[in-house]
Amino acid sequence: MADRQARKNVSQRASGPALWASVGARVRDRERKRDAVILTAARAFRERGYHNTSLDDIASDLKVTKPTVYHYVENKEQLLFECFRAGLKLIMDGIDEQKESSATGRDRLAAVVTRYAEALTSEFGWCMVQAENQDLSPAMSRKVKSLKSEIDQGLRSLIRAGVTDGSIRPCDEKMTAFAIAGGLNWIAHWYRADDKLDAAQIAQRFIELFELGLRPR
Amino acid sequence: MADRQARKNVSQRASGPALWASVGARVRDRERKRDAVILTAARAFRERGYHNTSLDDIASDLKVTKPTVYHYVENKEQLLFECFRAGLKLIMDGIDEQKESSATGRDRLAAVVTRYAEALTSEFGWCMVQAENQDLSPAMSRKVKSLKSEIDQGLRSLIRAGVTDGSIRPCDEKMTAFAIAGGLNWIAHWYRADDKLDAAQIAQRFIELFELGLRPR
DSSP, X not given: OHHHHHHHHHHHHHHOHHHHHHHXXXXXXXXXXXXXXXXXXXXXXXXXXXXXOOHHHHHHHHTSOXXXXXXXXXXXXXXXXXXXXXXXXXXXXXXXXXXXXXXXXXXXXXXXXXXXXXXXXXXXXXXXXXXXXXOOOHHHHHHHHHHHHHHHHHHHHHHHHHHHHXXXXXXXXXXXXXXXXXXXXXXXXXXXXXXXXXXXXXXXXXXXXXXXXXXXX | OHHHHHHHHHHHHHXXXXXXXXXXXXXXXXXXXXXXXXXXXXXXXXXXXXXXXXXXXXXXXXXXXXXXXXXXOSSHHHHHHHHHHHHHHHHHHHHHHGGGOXXXXXXXHHHHHHHHHHHHTSTTHHHHHHGGGSOOOHHHHHHHHHHHHHHHHHHHHHHHHHHHHTSSOOOOHHHHHHHHHHHHHTHHHHOOTTOSSOHHHHHHHHHHHHHHOSSOO
C-alpha cells in the first residue's frame, strides 16, 4: 500500500502539469537559443562567406563562448546545414499548408511561389543556395540533396495537380519546376534588404510571368 | 638610292602578305593555345572546385609546365575570370546577332534565351555562375559585375523592344529579366552532360513557360 502510494507520487512528479510546464519552458528556452545560434550563423555566412567564418566568430557575434555554441551544434558544417534546413522549412511549410486547400493547382503553386520568395529574401537565403557549394562531406551533401529533392517534388506535384484540374496547360513538369525554382533561387544572388520591392511584390511579378507569360493574351 | 631601296625592302618585309600570314598564324596559334588553357581550367574548376584547383593541376591536365600556363594568364583569378568571360561571350554574341534582326522583341528574346541555355550547358557554365562566389579581389569583382550587368541590360532592352512592338505584354522589365536569367543561370546547378535533354530542348521548354505562361489560353 505504501509502495503503491510511493509509485503514485513518483508518477505524479514525473507527469504532473507543474513539472511538464517547467520541462516545456526549458525545451522552449533551448529551442529559442538554438534558433538564435542558427540565425546568427546564417547572417555571418552570408556576410563573410562560409569558409571565412569560424565558430569563434559566431560565438563572438552572439556574445557567448565557443563551448556554448557546441552545446547546440556539433560543428560548422552542421550549422550550415541547419541554416539551409531553416530556409527550406519555410518553403516546405508553404507546400504543407496547400495540402489542405481546395484551390486549383495553379493557385496553390502561386501561394508556394510567394512563400518561396519569402524564404529566399530571408536571412537564410544565402545558405539555401550556397550550402551545396561548400565542400560538404558526402553524408551532408546527401542530406542537402534529399531536402532539395523534396521541394522539387512538391513543386512538380502542384504543377501536375494543375494540369489535372485544367488550371495549368500541359507542360514538361520537370523543366517547368526547374525554371520556376531557378528564377526563385536566383533571388538570393541579387536581393538586398533595402531593395525597393519586398518579397511579396517580387513574388507577384514572378507569378505574373509564370502564369501569364510574355505573349499578350 | 641604295638607302631608299633598303627602306623599301624593310617595308616589304614588314608588310608583305607572306610575313602577315606568318604573324597571323602565330597569333592564331597563340589564341588556340590560350583557349585550350581556359577550357581546361573551366573543366578543372567545375570538377574540383576553384579553391581545390591549382595552376599546377591545370598545367598537369594540359601536359605542360606551370610557366607555360603563366605565359597565357597572370594568375588563377585571371584564369577564372577568362572562363567566366568566355561563357558570357556566348550570350553577348547572341545578343549582338539580334541587333541586326527585324524580328519582334519576343522572338529576339527567345533566340537569346536559346544561346543563353547553350552557354550555361557548356564547359563554362559552372564558372559563369560560380565566379562571383570565389572571394575575388575587389577589382576582379567589379569586372565580373560589369559584364553581368551588360547581359542584364541586353535582356531588358529586348523585353522593352517587345513591349514597344506589341509582342510582349507590358511588364516589370527588371523583374522579368531577373526571373528569366535566374531560371537560365540555375541550369548550371542541375545540368549534366548526359541529361536526356540537350541545350536546345531545355531552351524550348523554358521559352514555352516564359512566352505562354502556365494558364491555358
